[in-house]
Each structure stands twice: as structure tokens, then as C-alpha cells.
Amino acid sequence: MAKKPTRSRSGSTRRSAAPKSRSSRSSKARKQSRGALWRWRLFQLSIVGAAVLIAWMFYLNAVVRDRFEGQRFTVPARVYSEAQELYAGAPVSADQVESLLQALGYRQTGDLGQSGRYLRRGDTLSVHTRSFEFWDSPEPARRLELDFSQGSLANMVTPAGQSVLVARLDPLFIGQIYPGSGEDRLLLPLDEVPQSLIDGLIAVEDRRFYQHWGISPVGIARALWANITSGSIAQGGSTLTQQLVKNMFLTADQTLWRKGNEALMALLMEWHYSKEEILEAYINEIYIGQQGRRSINGFGLGAQFFFGSPLRSLNIHQQALLVGLIKGPSYYNPRRNPEQAMARRNVVLSVWREAGVITPGEYDRALASGLDVSEVPGDASYPAFMDLVRRQLDQGYRRQDLLAEGLTVFTTLDPLAQNHLETVLPAGLASLERSYNLADDTLEGAAVVTRPSTGDVLAITGGREPELAGFNRALDARRQVGSLMKPAVYLAALEAGYTLASPVSDAPVQVASADGDLWEPRNYDRESHGTPLLLDALSNSYNQATARLGMEVGLAEVFDVIDRLGVDERLPAVPAVMLGAVDLSPFHVAQMYQTIAGNGFYSPLNAIRAVVHPDNGVLQRFNLQVEQRFAPEQMYLIQEALHHVTLEGTARSLQWRLPQSWWLAGKTGTTDDNRDAWFAGYSSDRQAVVWVGRDGNEPTPLTGSTGALPIWADIMAGLKPNQERRGQPATVVKVPVNARGAQVSERCDGARVLPFLAGSEPPERRGCDADPQSSDDSGGGFWQRLFN
Amino acid sequence: MPPSGRHWARLLSLLVVLFWFSGCVSVPDQAPDDQRLSTWQRQEERTGQLPDSAPASRDDLVDSLQRSARERAAVGQWSQAEALVLRALRIEPQAADLYLQLAELKTRQGDTTGATAIARKGLTYVDAGSAIAIDLQRFVQPE
Numbered sequence: 001m002a003k004k005p006t007r008s009r010s011g012s013t014r015r016s017a018a019p020k021s022r023s024s025r026s027s028k029a030r031k032q033s034r035g036a037l038w039r040w041r042l043f044q045l046s047i048v049g050a051a052v053l054i055a056w057m058f059y060l061n062a063v064v065r066d067r068f069e070g071q072r073f074t075v076p077a078r079v080y081s082e083a084q085e086l087y088a089g090a091p092v093s094a095d096q097v098e099s100l101l102q103a104l105g106y107r108q109t110g111d112l113g114q115s116g117r118y119l120r121r122g123d124t125l126s127v128h129t130r131s132f133e134f135w136d137s138p139e140p141a142r143r144l145e146l147d148f149s150q151g152s153l154a155n156m157v158t159p160a161g162q163s164v165l166v167a168r169l170d171p172l173f174i175g176q177i178y179p180g181s182g183e184d185r186l187l188l189p190l191d192e193v194p195q196s197l198i199d200g201l202i203a204v205e206d207r208r209f210y211q212h213w214g215i216s217p218v219g220i221a222r223a224l225w226a227n228i229t230s231g232s233i234a235q236g237g238s239t240l241t242q243q244l245v246k247n248m249f250l251t252a253d254q255t256l257w258r259k260g261n262e263a264l265m266a267l268l269m270e271w272h273y274s275k276e277e278i279l280e281a282y283i284n285e286i287y288i289g290q291q292g293r294r295s296i297n298g299f300g301l302g303a304q305f306f307f308g309s310p311l312r313s314l315n316i317h318q319q320a321l322l323v324g325l326i327k328g329p330s331y332y333n334p335r336r337n338p339e340q341a342m343a344r345r346n347v348v349l350s351v352w353r354e355a356g357v358i359t360p361g362e363y364d365r366a367l368a369s370g371l372d373v374s375e376v377p378g379d380a381s382y383p384a385f386m387d388l389v390r391r392q393l394d395q396g397y398r399r400q401d402l403l404a405e406g407l408t409v410f411t412t413l414d415p416l417a418q419n420h421l422e423t424v425l426p427a428g429l430a431s432l433e434r435s436y437n438l439a440d441d442t443l444e445g446a447a448v449v450t451r452p453s454t455g456d457v458l459a460i461t462g463g464r465e466p467e468l469a470g471f472n473r474a475l476d477a478r479r480q481v482g483s484l485m486k487p488a489v490y491l492a493a494l495e496a497g498y499t500l501a502s503p504v505s506d507a508p509v510q511v512a513s514a515d516g517d518l519w520e521p522r523n524y525d526r527e528s529h530g531t532p533l534l535l536d537a538l539s540n541s542y543n544q545a546t547a548r549l550g551m552e553v554g555l556a557e558v559f560d561v562i563d564r565l566g567v568d569e570r571l572p573a574v575p576a577v578m579l580g581a582v583d584l585s586p587f588h589v590a591q592m593y594q595t596i597a598g599n600g601f602y603s604p605l606n607a608i609r610a611v612v613h614p615d616n617g618v619l620q621r622f623n624l625q626v627e628q629r630f631a632p633e634q635m636y637l638i639q640e641a642l643h644h645v646t647l648e649g650t651a652r653s654l655q656w657r658l659p660q661s662w663w664l665a666g667k668t669g670t671t672d673d674n675r676d677a678w679f680a681g682y683s684s685d686r687q688a689v690v691w692v693g694r695d696g697n698e699p700t701p702l703t704g705s706t707g708a709l710p711i712w713a714d715i716m717a718g719l720k721p722n723q724e725r726r727g728q729p730a731t732v733v734k735v736p737v738n739a740r741g742a743q744v745s746e747r748c749d750g751a752r753v754l755p756f757l758a759g760s761e762p763p764e765r766r767g768c769d770a771d772p773q774s775s776d777d778s779g780g781g782f783w784q785r786l787f788n
Numbered sequence: 789m790p791p792s793g794r795h796w797a798r799l800l801s802l803l804v805v806l807f808w809f810s811g812c813v814s815v816p817d818q819a820p821d822d823q824r825l826s827t828w829q830r831q832e833e834r835t836g837q838l839p840d841s842a843p844a845s846r847d848d849l850v851d852s853l854q855r856s857a858r859e860r861a862a863v864g865q866w867s868q869a870e871a872l873v874l875r876a877l878r879i880e881p882q883a884a885d886l887y888l889q890l891a892e893l894k895t896r897q898g899d900t901t902g903a904t905a906i907a908r909k910g911l912t913y914v915d916a917g918s919a920i921a922i923d924l925q926r927f928v929q930p931e
């Protein structure tokens with residue numbers, strides 16, 4: 001370190017030589033000495049400052065490189081619905097497909113030159129679909145002519161008339177999972193960005209982009225001059241690099257400290273990375289819109305969000321609007337402030353014309369164009385379904401895997417079914433309130449729709465306001481299920497050798513529990529019904545008969561059946577469970593009935609089709625899990641019994657609520673004081689469960705038949721399940737029986753043909769009123785036998 | 789010999805006549821389509837003959853997906869093959885031959901338990917004794 005000079009030594013030498021001149025010399029020397037001192041101090045400060053600056057630069061350099069070479073962008077996991085399959089014979093109407101196109105942000109227009117557009121003429125839809133990278137294969141964009149007839153897609157051809165076998169619409173974006181910052185974007189490499197957009201961006205935001213090193217003194221001077229002359233901050237002198245730095249690393253504060261850091265980091269960024277890398281980062285980073293908490297970043301997502309089209313297919317005027325949005329995404333929001341957006345777009349277009357980015361002809365055409373913005377952003381919010389997706393992801397993945405950037409989650413959600421459910425449930429509840437003179441908004445409900453063949457969950461509503469992400473009753477409302485549990489009792493009985501024609505006593509019953517309490521179930525109508533057939537006891541939902549039957553079969557056997565049906569909840573070991581004195585959610589019930597609708601095969605209800613990592617490909621894909629839990633014969637019999645419920649039992653109103661040609665099966669459920677009204681049922685490959693009640697568990701005037709069933713019927717009417725019915729197991733025979741369960745002639749009045757496990761059918765009896773236990777000789781004589 | 793003025797006059801009058809009558813000629817391609825007809829019928833009307841290809845059916849689609857699945861399976865792309873069969877199953881949920889194909893895929897991947905379960909479920913959609921039931925039965929392992 002340099003030694004500090006002392007004044008005393010030189011001063012004393014000069015004082016002793018000549019006092020006057022000494023004084024002047026000494027003053028001069030003092031001045032020189034002070035100057036040297038200040039210079040020295042300045043030098044020292046400079047050294048310290050430079051050291052600090054270098055250290056700070058090292059820090060900033062690390063920040064820039066760390067971010068730029070690591071996880072450059074925040075890309076949350078994006079969740080999509082199932083894609084709508086289009087093929088000749090698909091059970092979708094023109095109205096349904098059009099509603100889906102609108103939800104996806106397709107625009108109706110006569111010009112179908114761009115993907116994301118359609119035209120409806122009567123029962124014909126002309127569509128220019130979007131391309132999409134599905135988890136199993138890519139789907140190209142294409143022009144299709146769709147002809148509909150009688151509620152289904154009759155024919156699908158190209159504009160040239162060539163038949164098209166199958167096409168998939170792009171899936172609906174339904175949300176993000178675990179977004180870190182709320183930012184959302186679709187990452188695009190630079191070579192997928194139209195050159196006109198790149199040139200236009202540079203022309204508007206940073207003309208000297210390819211000349212400067214991160215900061216542009218010329219640009220700053222120009223902006224300064226513009227600001228001084230206008231008396232306000234009208235222009236920014238920031239380069240694209242500075243804007244990128246600000247967006248990526250800094251805040252929007254207008255402070256010298258932030259500006260200084262911005263400049264330093266811009267220089268560092270330019271030093272390390274090429275102009276192309278910086279441009280690509282900018283195009284993916286730039287903030288251009290907001291949707292609630294979701295921030296729309298980058299031109300790729302911006303194109304999708306505002307125009308419903310991929311970036312590469314945007315027209316000049318649409319590209320100009322995107323570039324224009326950078327200046328003020330909120331102020332120039334084309335959906336909220338179309339006039340300001342139009343004015344800004346036109347300014348951008350004029351800049352492009354002056355800069356030679358577009359020709360005067362292109363300028364004129366672009367200027368004459370409308371904003372061309374889609375009405376909706378092409379996404380939807382289904383909080384109840386997303387709740388299920390999150391829970392299932394949590395079960396199958398570690399949190400850090402889910403936080404991996406850019407995961408794509410393909411789900412089983414059917415947007416048509418979901419939208420239908422969200423319309424039908426609130427409307428059904430409101431209708432019930434009117435019919436029963438209940439105060440408005442006092443009833444609540446929940447519903448689940450599944451596909452029995454695969455266990456896919458197609459739709460869920462967690463309440464009458466499905467758009468609200470509150471209490472998800474479909475998953476979390478544990479309510480007594482009432483008679484929905486009865487099929488388990490009857491299934492246990494069938495496994496134990498009973499038949500659908502077995503007589504069951506409906507006399508009052510008392511069961512003493514282990515703790516000495518007496519359980520005395522009563523029928524809903526407070527009456528006993530003699531000795532109905534097992535089939536009728538189920539379809540009329542007799543409590544006394546069911547309790548007797550369950551006790552005869554054995555509680556353990558019934559609980560075993562409940563377990564095999566897929567109810568994995570811990571149930572109280574009391575006989576009242578047989579009549580549904582157990583709290584389950586609609587989702588649990590759907591899982592239970594899924595096993596019945598699935599022909600006795602358990603398949604876990606599933607909401608996730610595939611999870612795709614941007615680099616590593618498919619992480620997980622749906623794998624059909626089936627596990628046989630019941631013999632096909634017994635399952636066939638219980639299905640027939642549940643079908644009978646919809647023909648002659650507590651759900652017989654379905655015969656007029658839905659087409660009589662439909663094969664339906666289901667069960668009503670009502671709990672004490674009508675606190676809960678349920679219906680669970682299925683038709684072919686669609687199953688639905690509906691619960692109606694009150695959040696506070698107060699009584700209602702509704703039963704399963706009057707409260708939940710009408711809503712279930714409306715759901716099914718919209719789902720239009722294909723009416724297919726599997727074949728009858730070879731070991732099942734069908735024979736006519738009378739009201740007492742005896743096999744009689746089919747010509748007897750009231751004889752019903754019922755299915756039986758071969759060998760278990762009642763023996764043939766003569767006489768239409770024969771008792772199954774009686775011998776033929778006891779009833780009728782020779783003449784009667786002759787005519788039978 | 790260069791054309792005379794009379795020749796030019798004839799040519800000109802011929803062109804005038806042609807232009808005059810061209811307005812009377814109907815152009816089928818630009819005639820407004822009857823929107824009550826389907827694209828299929830409209831094309832038939834326009835061309836006066838059946839379109840180039842017959843309309844695709846649901847069965848064609850399922851066949852095509854099954855074919856693609858077999859192609860994938862042939863090169864060992866089991867997951868993709870399975871995904872294609874499942875896609876077909878969502879269209880035809882009770883088609884036993886799809887269960888048969890799934891059982892085959894499971895077996896070839898060494899998952900005999902899975903194949904048995906799938907085959908058993910497929911059996912619930914067919915009549916006993918049918919050819920496909922016999923095929924499915926081959927994948928059912930004794931318990």
C-alpha cells in the first residue's frame with residue numbers, strides 16, 4: 001500500500017529558506033498537496049468502486065447465465081380435456097360440435113383459410129381444424145366438411161369430397177397445475193415464428209437491435225429528446241435486450257438503480273448470447289395479456305389466446321396487434337378496449353410500412369381488416385374436475401415431478417358432457433325449488449358422469465354453481481346413501497344361491513346389534529308388502545325385505561360384496577349399512593356402480609389419460625385396469641334387476657322421461673326425513689350419479705325418484721348413450737314366472753320372463769297361480785293340465 | 789396473305805356474339821348449393837355420379853385403428869398399440885375383438901394376469917361357443 005506523504009516535512013524545509021516567498025510557495029505547495037490528496041482519494045475510491053462494480057458484475061453475470069442456461073421460463077403444467085373424436089356415426093349433433101368449437105375459440109367466418117375457423121350452414125359445418133401434438137400422435141390442421149343428421153355426424157369429407165375416416169379437434173385447455181408464478185406460455189423456437197413478425201417487432205421496438213451491444217445510446221438520446229419535447233415519458237429508450245432483462249430479472253420500478261442494473265445485464269447478455277437466442281427468449285417471455293391470475297406470456301400463447309390460431313397462421317394485421325400489445329397489454333386489450341387496440345394496431349402497421357416490413361398493398365389490406373379476435377380465449381374452467389385431477393396426480397407423482405416445467409396433462413374430461421352437466425344440474429335444482437315451493441338456492445347437488453368400459457371420469461359438478469372452486473360435493477360431501485346400497489345385499493343373495501324369483505318376506509324385522517341396540521327398519525310407506533319376489537323387493541326398494549334378506553345371507557357376505565364393488569371406505573360393522581346408513585360421496589357411489597355397469601369388473605375411476613414431459617415424452621399413460629370381482633352370471637342378474645327398477649320400480653318414470661327404446665338400469669336412494677335424494681344408474685357406456693340435498697343436512701320434500709332422478713334423466717338425455725346391450729351369458733336361461741315365483745306358461749296373465757342361472761330356475765308348474773313350492777298334483781286337475 | 793378489314797370485322801362480330809351468349813350459359817360449379825342437401829348429396833348432384841370414395845363408417849374406423857395397432861405391435865411399440873386399441877374401445881365399448889386384441893398385447897408384453905382379466909371381460913360381451921369366445925378363452929389362465 002502507498003505511504004501517505006506528510007506536510008510537516010516539506011513545510012519546515014521551505015519555511016527556513018525565505019519567509020515571503022516561502023509563504024507563497026507554501027500556499028502553492030499546499031494546494032498541490034491537496035490536489036494530490038484528492039486525486040489519491042479519487043483513485044482510491046475508483047479502485048474500490050471498480051472492485052465493487054466488478055464484484056457486482058460477477059454477480060449479475062451469474063444471475064444472467066444461471067437463468068438463461070438453466071430453467072429459462074416458467075411453464076406450468078397445462079391440463080387439457082379429452083379431444084372430440086369426429087367420425088361418421090359419432091353421436092354428436094351439429095349444435096354440440098358448434099358449441100365445442102366456440103368453447104375452443106374457433107371463429108365463425110366465411111373465410112376458412114386459417115385454422116381455428118368454421119362456418120355453419122344448416123346441418124353442415126365447415127371447419128378448419130387446428131393442429132395439435134397429442135400424447136399418442138400428432139393431429140394435423142385440416143379442412144373438413146361435416147354433415148349431421150338426426151343428432152349424429154353422418155358424413156365427414158374434405159372440401160374435395162374425399163371421405164375422412166377420423167379427425168380429432170384440439171382439446172380444450174382447462175387449467176394449470178401448480179403454477180409457480182401464474183405465468184403461462186407456449187414455448188416456440190425462433191424458426192417457428194413468422195419472419196414478418198420478427199421484422200415487425202424489431203421495427204417497432206428496437207430498430208438498431210442488430211447493431212447495438214445491449215444498450216443503444218442513440219435510442220436513449222432519441223427517447224430523451226421525445227420525452228423532453230412532449231413533457232412526459234412518451235418513449236422508452238430500452239432495447240429489446242433491456243426489455244428482456246427487465247422482464248426476466250427485474251421489476252418495473254422507474255429507479256436509477258434498476259436502470260443501471262438493466263443496462264449492465266443487457267451488456268452481459270449480449271456478451272454471452274447471440275442475437276437469435278435473445279430474440280427467441282424475448283418472443284417467449286414478453287407479457288401481452290392477463291386472464292385472472294394467469295399471465296399470458298409470449299407470442300405463441302398470445303396467438304392462441306387472442307385469435308384461437310397458432311402463431312404461424314396469423315395474418316399481418318393479427319401479428320401487428322400482437323406487437324402492438326407489448327406497449328400496454330391492459331390498455332390495448334382487444335376484447336375489452338377494441339377501439340384503442342385498433343388504433344394501436346394501425347400505428348404498428350404504419351411503422352411496418354415505413355420500415356418496409358410490409359408493402360403498401362399489404363398495409364392497405366391489413367388496415368381494412370377487423371381485429372379478428374376470438375370471442376373467448378379458447379379455454380374453460382372446471383374447478384371440480386381439476387380438483388380430481390390434482391388429487392389423482394398427487395397420488396401418482398411426487399410433487400417435484402409435477403413441478404417440472406412444461407408438463408402436459410391430458411385428461412378424460414368430455415367438455416360436451418361437462419357443459420351439459422353444468423347446465424342441467426342448476427336448472428334441475430331450480431326447477432325442484434319451484435315445484436316444491438322451496439326458497440331459492442336452498443338445494444344443493446352434485447353429479448359424476450363416467451364411462452363404464454374404461455372407468456374414465458367424463459364430467460363432475462361439485463355444486464349448483466359449478467364455476468366456483470369451493471366445496472366439491474362430488475368428492476367431499478359424505479352423505480348417507482340410503483337404498484343405493486341395496487344392490488350389494490341382493491348381489492350377495494344371488495351369490496348365495498337366491499334367484500330373482502325367490503320369495504322374500506317383507507314382514508317387520510328386528511335385529512339386535514352387538515351393543516344391545518335394536519334395529520327396526522321400516523318401509524318408506526310404513527307398510528309391509530307380504531312376500532314379494534326378490535326382484536320386486538329390490539325394484540320397489542323395500543327396506544324390511546332387504547334387511548331380512550341381508551341377515552339371512554349374512555352381514556359378512558354383504559360387506560364383502562360392498563368391498564368388492566369398490567367401496568374402500570371403512571364402514572361401521574352394523575346391519576344398518578345394508579340400507580345405506582353409511583356416508584359416501586357421489587364419487588364413491590360412482591365407483592361402486594362402475595363395477596356393476598362394467599359387468600362385474602372393477603376399474604378404478606380415472607381422470608388422467610396421459611402425462612407428457614416436454615423433453616422426456618410420455619411419463620404416464622392410461623392403462624386399462626380390469627379386475628374381475630363378480631361372476632358374469634350373477635352380475636347379469638343384478639343388472640336385469642336394476643333394469644327392472646327403471647321399468648316397474650321406483651325409477652319407472654324414466655319410461656316417459658327418456659325414450660322407451662333405451663336400456664336403462666339404476667337405483668334410487670332416499671335417506672331418513674328425505675335429507676338426501678340419490679339416483680345412480682347407467683345406460684350402455686355412460687354412467688351417472690346424482691345427489692340432491694342441503695348442505696346443512698336439513699330435511700327436504702324430495703326422494704330419489706322425485707329429486708335426483710329427473711336430473712339424472714336430463715343428463716342422460718343429453719349424453720345420448722349408444723344403445724348397445726351385451727349378450728346373455730351362456731349359463732343364463734330365461735323362463736316365465738308368475739307373481740309367486742313359479743315357472744308357468746308364458747300365456748298366463750302376469751307371467752314375466754326372468755333370467756336365471758341355468759339349473760336354478762324354478763321347476764315348471766301347472767296352473768297360472770301355482771306356488772313354486774307346491775307339487776303339480778296339488779293344483780288343478782286333468783282339465784287344467786290339458787289347457788295349460 | 790394478311791387478313792383484310794372484312795376478316796377483322798367478322799372476327800369482332802363473332803367475339804361479340806360469343807360474349808353475348810356466354811351470359812346465358814349455366815356454370816354448374818358456381819350454382820348455389822341447396823343447403824337442405826348434405827355435402828354428400830350436393831356432390832352427387834354436382835358431379836352427377838357417386839363421390840370418389842364411399843362414406844367412412846364407425847366399423848371402418850375401428851378396423852383402421854386395429855390395423856394401426858397391429859402395425860405398431862409388429863415393431864414392438866406396445867404402448868402405442870395399446871393406446872390405439874383403447875381409442876377404438878372408447879368408440880365401440882362392447883366390441884369383443886378389441887378385448888381380444890388387448891389380451892394379445894398384454895400377453896406379448898408378458899402380462900398374463902392382465903391378459904386373463906381383459907379376456908374374461910371380453911367374454912362377457914360374446915355368445916358362448918362363438919369363434920371369438922374360443923379365441924378369448926385361450927388367454928384365460930386357470931386360477
